[in-house]
């Protein structure tokens with residue numbers, strides 16, 4: 001079967017999922033974006049500039065590293081790590097923001113707006129806005145701003161305006177609404193820079209295309225290292241962009257198994273998780289049709305994950321379709337398993353993965369011992385873990401870290417005058 005659907009000729013539909021469910025007044029803007037993207041996609045100059053920037057600004061291609069120590073310890077498959085965390089801003093998000101920034105400039109836009117939850121997408125957007133000279137406004141829930149001060153700090157230093165959203169749950173979903181509202185009010189000069197492979201058409205397909213550089217590189221790199229395709233690909237799934245970017249170039253290779261890892265939080269029975277395929281319901285929210293974790297009234301439910309980037313009630317429509325087709329297996333790991341995986345990868349390989357990526361590592365740790373040593377597994381390390389220092393130190397109850405924070409507060413800013 002052909003799993004590489006031409007979503008553009010199906011108006012953004014992946015089977016019954018996806019589409020474009022937005023207020024009438026947004027349709028012309030989405031159509032203009034789609035047309036501009038399709039032209040850019042087929043324009044060699046655009047693609048060359050995209051790849052050039054990824055190379056010179058973000059250090060692509062990112063390495064595919066054979067984790068010999070981890071593989072040996074687990075006693076099964078040969079595990080390779082795709083090191084997306086080595087790119088600019090420390091995650092795969094840069095691939096998408098560079099692509100959309102180039103497109104926004106091509107469309108003559110002067111301003112970009114974006115939503116952000118944990119702040120990682122906001123940070124990546126603020127970075128390229130500085131690079132391209134765009135005015136930049138990032139909408140962020142008031143609660144998220146309080147929780148993610150380091151990202152807020154850097155976004156502001158990069159020249160972005162970070163606008164708190166003070167209504168509703170004061171988290172990501174309200175920030176999404178606010179960024180769309182702002183886009184509607186400023187369609188003439190503004191591009192809405194969506195952060196994952198979701199939202200209304202053409203975003204899911206466009207973001208997937210920009211992120212597919214990950215899978216294309218892996219194909220070349222594994223052929224060079226092993227002379228054959230991998231047996232299994234593993235990636236974490238928040239909105240779904242790093243995973244679809246890895247999976248997509250392999251979808252029609254029947255021999256390649258694919259595993260998407262959702263956030264199991266405190267465990268599925270607790271209800272405090274972000275695993276959409278564990279009780280998520282079909283719905284139309286934020287402009288697209290997919291599975292969402294919702295309550296009785298059809299409103300998105302409060303979700304939880306130790307990894308802020310996976311803490312989201314919806315999932316990109318292509319994943320919903322791949323799930324129902326049975327092409328990709330979706331599983332989940334808990335916060336606890338995630339922290340254990342982070343510890344093991346740090347100590348065996350000297351690599352600090354992001355908490356999101358640690359979900360994929362945790363799944364690899366479960367699977368590898370059950371596979372033969374002749375098997376090849378590729379795990380996407382979507383990001384590096386420096387950003388998570390506050391969360392990890394808290395989760396590990398690191399007393400010396402707390403002492404450090406208290407001491408800093410007491411010291412205040414050193415006064416040069418004294």
Ligand SMILES: *Cc1c(COP(=O)(O)O)cnc(C)c1O
Pocket residue numbers: 090091092093120121195196197236237238239240241242243309310354356357382383384
């Ligand atoms: C944002 C983020 C994710 C989750 O987003 P996807 O769109 O599912 O890839 C995963 N890993 C890292 C490091 C992130 O910053």
